[in-house]
Amino acid sequence: MTDILFEDRLAKLDRILVALWSEILANSRFAAAIRDRRVDKSLYVIYMIETYHYTAHNARNQALVGVRHAENVQYSKFCFEHASEEVGHEKMALHDVMSIGLKEHAFDIPAPLPETEILIAYLYWISLTGNPLQRLGYSYWAENAYQYINPLIEGLRETLELKPSQLTFFIAHSDIDADHFDEIKSIMQRTCKSEADWEDIARVMETSLRLTGAMLEASYEEYERYVSGTSNRYRFLDVLKTPVTSTVVA
């Protein structure tokens, strides 16, 4: 693929992404709550537990694409290498959850919310069926999301006074994703040939980002249910309310 045509393809994907992120962030109660500083640590925990759940599957479904499409050596190699770099990242998300004040408190990690399950299910589906190249549509936005997500992370960091040791997942990813994004673009240039390849990538990019947006909103709704007391699912987060300063009785 000539450089000019390739840059055109990427520019087209980028235009879709800009519009879609705008739409998602404009309608997001999750984003609005952060902007308006109407959040406490429980929102961060609830969101990071969903992040933990779907992240635990990313290396797996990435590798499955390589298993399925092993006749394309360079793409399959990319899939396995990329998978090897993604393994275990969910443990960073879990670390951040624990470090926020839950380390000493035994609790069972709640199951993923339905919206998170739907995202996970979709990522396996598009990895296991259809055009093997289409999963690049997910990588394309996911490895290039920090410009959109950073303001939210920054908002959470400030409002909740999070330390770097409580943000390892996002710090690690914003570091490595610049390199990853170059690798994604490079493998796209080398493997995506047909009109159908680019259409499939665009469809998976758009659908997986929409499902991620829905997961964000579901996290926020769960947060509201917790705060309002209409759900007991996250009742164990009450320990986060314990005042940090201890009173010495004379």
Add this chain to the structure above:
Amino acid sequence: MTDILFEDRLAKLDRILVALWSEILANSRFAAAIRDRRVDKSLYVIYMIETYHYTAHNARNQALVGVRHAENVQYSKFCFEHASEEVGHEKMALHDVMSIGLKEHAFDIPAPLPETEILIAYLYWISLTGNPLQRLGYSYWAENAYQYINPLIEGLRETLELKPSQLTFFIAHSDIDADHFDEIKSIMQRTCKSEADWEDIARVMETSLRLTGAMLEASYEEYERYVSGTSNRYRFLDVLKTPVTSTVVA
């Protein structure tokens, strides 16, 4: 695992391997034919086509172990990295087949022999079920097989006057496998903890080597059927008999 105990474990595996290779090579008509120089290029082709078939699955079933056992980060990472290094090696086997004099002759690659299918099936089975560590038993012998196989390759090379460009599969593997073998031992030391782990590794090591030996013999039987004319499966190899020098008719 302490170094001493670990070395004991490996020594035990090595004793099994030495005995099993002796048994296989002593009873192998494939090996005997090479030793006695009763072979022609068609044996090499028949054998390399089976090699092509099972090799095409090695990266895949290796990666599937990592997909299944992703909670063990270091092992899963090893599986994906190892898979990425194995991708496409079957193309070397195919290259060697073609370079021996088949390049200009269109033919369909024959399907794998039943014994090759059985080996492939078994490798998927032990990758997808049971103790995820057990596939290391396959790697343990396969990445350390050149001391046993080299005399056969050398015999074929001499008798058939094979050039390095017709032996890329074996040359490449004997180069990389020394490193791979160290990696295999290193990951075994870090991940294999229980008695059951070592038993499962030993069982898969022994069973997969026996199945490979059976595949070798099946290749030889197919060669005999071709030479004796009782099977037409490899009739397209007759082109290898064409004298290289052309006769100019006056």
Add this chain to the structure above:
Amino acid sequence: MTDILFEDRLAKLDRILVALWSEILANSRFAAAIRDRRVDKSLYVIYMIETYHYTAHNARNQALVGVRHAENVQYSKFCFEHASEEVGHEKMALHDVMSIGLKEHAFDIPAPLPETEILIAYLYWISLTGNPLQRLGYSYWAENAYQYINPLIEGLRETLELKPSQLTFFIAHSDIDADHFDEIKSIMQRTCKSEADWEDIARVMETSLRLTGAMLEASYEEYERYVSGTSNRYRFLDVLKTPVTSTVVA
């Protein structure tokens, strides 16, 4: 499970279903368009093609539950029997599409819409992972949906003047589903024991119905895009507009 407790469980599921169907139908532009008779045959075709797509996977994911949970003999048997009854139903949906006036017109069946893919992906996910009993939550509403869907089908039938031979999918299903629904309840009574079983069933019931509702809306949006000319995906439906009566030019 005692009959009383079991009836309580079902009543609880039914209350969720009544509320959810009300919500879906109240907000559905698909349903509103049918009620207001603002539809033509292309809506029926677009909707039936999505039905075709997800129905083609129902027997498969149903059987996969039995494969995964074969140690529970009565449940596994139910899964395989139920799968055998569902096989090929997508062909009825396709028949209805063709019989509406497309039989003589060659066209490629459009790929499923993203919302349909999401539903399909989710049904495989909940069949292949988690509580094997949870897929009963999907069957519970799907085999008991005709009270909710019939008014829509009836509306389409009247407005579009559909003949029984153009409605085979729905006629066949309303016939068999009464029996199926009794079987679903019977297997639930025999296999669902724990609180978690009923929670998992309720979650899958609710989530799969919501995803089906989203698929309905996506069909409607696609219909609007077709009618307004903003998408060419269904341009081949223009043949349906051809007047049936021929004008004799004098």
Add this chain to the structure above:
Amino acid sequence: MTDILFEDRLAKLDRILVALWSEILANSRFAAAIRDRRVDKSLYVIYMIETYHYTAHNARNQALVGVRHAENVQYSKFCFEHASEEVGHEKMALHDVMSIGLKEHAFDIPAPLPETEILIAYLYWISLTGNPLQRLGYSYWAENAYQYINPLIEGLRETLELKPSQLTFFIAHSDIDADHFDEIKSIMQRTCKSEADWEDIARVMETSLRLTGAMLEASYEEYERYVSGTSNRYRFLDVLKTPVTSTVVA
């Protein structure tokens, strides 16, 4: 397929089967030991435990063929129905093992022998890949094996004085397999069209029967190891040696 051509196809399969069973039984130490009445109950137990292991997968891999080939409605329906009839048969094998005198003795069921694992692995492989019709080659001999196996069962029954309640697996299967075999032939007639279909069926028939023969021999070798005391795997069978009648010392 015309009846005459079809009968020819079956006759060809039958000729292969007769020859293969003769070869297997002639060389079988398992069969020889039964003929010579050099067996005790432990052989029956060891063999039935392997039977238990592979039988537990038969309904599963049968159903997977239907999942994979759902576009062929009649064949897929056959696969699911056949799977539903095979579910849970391994429990009969286990029942027979227990009823022989192990019911009161707690023991862990030994893992399958490598030869049994190889058979299981192969049956999944040919169910999940290649020509979906090829698994009929396994059914063809397995549902029609009693003429060959009955003398062995009869020999075991007489020598070990087994009661019908200790032979439920074989009694049940000889009853149902006559019907099953007709169904197998019927579906073959309706679905197998090409030369390749019949070749694939013949190959899977022959290979799966050979692997079953190897499993039989491995059971016998395990029995010899138990009797000679060179393996402790089946040491728990020593309880079967306890004399039934008690001697009262005066």
